[in-house]
Amino acid sequence: MNAFQGKILFVDDCTDTCEMVEVFLRQANLDATCCSCPVEALNLLKNEKFDIVFTDLVMEGMNGDELCTEISLHRPGTPVILITGFPSFEAAVLAMQVGAHDFLTKPINIHDMILSINEFAHRSVA
Numbered sequence: 001m002n003a004f005q006g007k008i009l010f011v012d013d014c015t016d017t018c019e020m021v022e023v024f025l026r027q028a029n030l031d032a033t034c035c036s037c038p039v040e041a042l043n044l045l046k047n048e049k050f051d052i053v054f055t056d057l058v059m060e061g062m063n064g065d066e067l068c069t070e071i072s073l074h075r076p077g078t079p080v081i082l083i084t085g086f087p088s089f090e091a092a093v094l095a096m097q098v099g100a101h102d103f104l105t106k107p108i109n110i111h112d113m114i115l116s117i118n119e120f121a122h123r124s125v126a
Helices: 015-027 038-047 064-073 089-095 108-124
Strands: 007-011 031-035 053-057 080-084 103-105
Touching: 007 015, 007 038, 015 031, 015 108, 031 038, 038 053, 038 064, 038 108, 053 064, 053 108, 064 080, 064 089, 089 103, 103 108
Parallel strands: 007 031, 007 053, 053 080, 080 103
Antiparallel strands: none
């Protein structure tokens, strides 16, 4: 059973990835919404509260670092976890610079995502 009871937003411009992650997170009894368009994700965030956001770093229309910055403006305090298929020292530094709370690599490991979610839940309670 997961300690986290909040809402999760997952953003990745690869529709197949979004669908796969949504299925796995819901199978883990997590309230997950997935969005393949970062601009649409930002609109969702402006109108709805999410407790944690996972976003791909490299996307069409708006990169994950830009989305992270926008989230901090519209929903300050919302933890953002950046995900990239191109891990590098520079990408990790960028994640920290834009205020990301964590940094995961692709291919996406659902177990690592759930660990990250539960660590956030533990920090929120503590």
